[in-house]
Amino acid sequence: xxxxxxxxxxxxxxxxxxxxxxxxxxxxxxxxxxxxxxxxxxxxxxxxxxxxxxxxxxxxxxxxxxxxxxxxxxxxxxxxxxxxxxxxxxxxxxxxxxxxxxxxxxxxxxxxxxxxxxxxxxxxxxxxxxxxxxxxxxxxxxxxxxxxxxxxxxxxxxxxxxxxxxxxxxxxxxxxxxxxxxxxx
Numbered sequence: 001x002x003x004x005x006x007x008x009x010x011x012x013x014x015x016x017x018x019x020x021x022x023x024x025x026x027x028x029x030x031x032x033x034x035x036x037x038x039x040x041x042x043x044x045x046x047x048x049x050x051x052x053x054x055x056x057x058x059x060x061x062x063x064x065x066x067x068x069x070x071x072x073x074x075x076x077x078x079x080x081x082x083x084x085x086x087x088x089x090x091x092x093x094x095x096x097x098x099x100x101x102x103x104x105x106x107x108x109x110x111x112x113x114x115x116x117x118x119x120x121x122x123x124x125x126x127x128x129x130x131x132x133x134x135x136x137x138x139x140x141x142x143x144x145x146x147x148x149x150x151x152x153x154x155x156x157x158x159x160x161x162x163x164x165x166x167x168x169x170x171x172x173x174x175x176x177x178x179x180x181x182x183x184x185x
Contacts, residue, residue: 001027014049018059021046025062029069036066054090057083057099068106077106097126101139108146116146137166141179148182157183 001023008017021043028036043059064079080103087096100123108116120143127135144159160183167175 012049014046015052015055018043018046018050018055022055022058022062025059026065029062029065033066033070036062040066052090052092054087054092054095057087057090057092057095060086061095061099061102064102068102073106073110077103077110080106093126094130094132097123097130097132097135100126101135101142105142105146108142109149113146113150117143120146133166133170137163137170137172137175140166141182144182148185 001020004020005017005024008020021039025036025039025043028039040059040063043055047053047056047059060079060083064076064083067073067079068076080099083099084096084103086092087099100119104116104119104123106116107119120139124136124139124143127133127139140159140163144156144163147153147156147159160179163179164176164183167179
């Protein structure tokens with residue numbers, strides 16, 4: 001992403017630059033908050049030149065994650081809502097699924113089980129339609145975690161077992177271990 005930004009400095013393409021800034025924001029979000037924020041700010045300054053205004057959703061998502069990591073869940077929820085609205089407005093289905101996943105998981109973890117579950121299930125449907133198996137697997141695990149959190153262990157078990165099947169098909173050893181651990185809990 002950094003090399004892409006260097007190359008794009010001589011031949012600017014706002015959409016590609018924003019996407020690179022989002023990747024770098026995601027990378028730095030758990031490593032260096034100020035660097036992540038710098039990439040969000042840089043991406044936002046490019047939005048007026050973007051051909052895909054829906055990319056604003058991905059910037060809002062990354063900024064929301066920064067706030068969630070800092071335990072500022074109210075601001076994170078507002079940014080995820082902004083991302084959902086923008087993605088819907090511009091027909092950005094993958095960005096919508098990403099936004100629904102983030103909003104749903106946060107909502108569910110904060111006690112809004114029904115709303116969180118609805119968002120996660122909608123995200124799963126979109127990921128399936130878009131043929132994004134990794135995101136489907138992550139979402140199925142998110143749904144299982146919500147069921148476990150509210151004490152519906154049978155539903156959690158069913159989702160974890162479905163996730164195990166998906167992971168076995170994909171040959172994901174590390175993910176299998178984590179899911180088996182969660183299932184055992």
